[in-house]
Amino acid sequence: MIAASARPQSVPAAGTWIGELQGPGGVRPVTLALNVNGTDLIGTLREAEGSGWEVQGEADGARVSFRRTAQGIAGAIGLIYVGEVDGDRLILDVRLDIQAEEDGENTHADNDDSVRLVLRRQ
Numbered sequence: 001m002i003a004a005s006a007r008p009q010s011v012p013a014a015g016t017w018i019g020e021l022q023g024p025g026g027v028r029p030v031t032l033a034l035n036v037n038g039t040d041l042i043g044t045l046r047e048a049e050g051s052g053w054e055v056q057g058e059a060d061g062a063r064v065s066f067r068r069t070a071q072g073i074a075g076a077i078g079l080i081y082v083g084e085v086d087g088d089r090l091i092l093d094v095r096l097d098i099q100a101e102e103d104g105e106n107t108h109a110d111n112d113d114s115v116r117l118v119l120r121r122q
Contacts, residue, residue, distance in 0.1 A: 011036040012085040013064045017119035021047065032090070032119055034064070041066055055081070064090070067097060081117075088121040 017032040032055075034043035041059040045068060046052035057066025062085040069076050078097030083090060095114040 011059070012062045013041065013059050013090065016122040017090045018122050019117060019119035021115070021117055030117065030119065031122075034059075057081070062086070064092075083117075090119040090121070092117040092119070 013034050014036045015034065017034070019030050020027050021030045028048045031046045032043060034041060034055075036059045039058050039060060041055075041057045041064055043055050043066075044052045045055050053068045053070070055066040055068045057064065064084070065080070065082045067078055067080050069078055071077075079094055080097045081092045081094050083092035085091075093114040094117055
């Protein structure tokens with residue numbers, strides 16, 4: 001009998017993932033629900049009891065990347081999530097996406113500081 005949470009090998013990131021994120025306010029539970037169609041990744045990220053944020057990105061085998069916007073003190077900020085599925089774990093590095101306007105063009109400067117987020121398949 002195959003377990004209900006089993007996923008085809010071609011879409012290892014699809015499914016629901018749970019874990020905890022350490023932040024300035026303490027530890028917060030995190031739930032990430034992902035759907036993969038080809039290389040397109042869409043889903044919902046929830047922290048604690050919040051309503052959640054839509055995420056969109058890409059999946060390439062076990063590797064995933066996506067972005068979401070969060071409301072910060074100074075306005076909206078982008079967060080970039082990059083990682084890989086390892087068995088029943090999804091290991092993500094989360095960093096700020098620092099956007100700058102230079103000569104009328106949007107440019108992205110990746111911040112080297114990241115936070116590791118390890119989720120497990122639910």
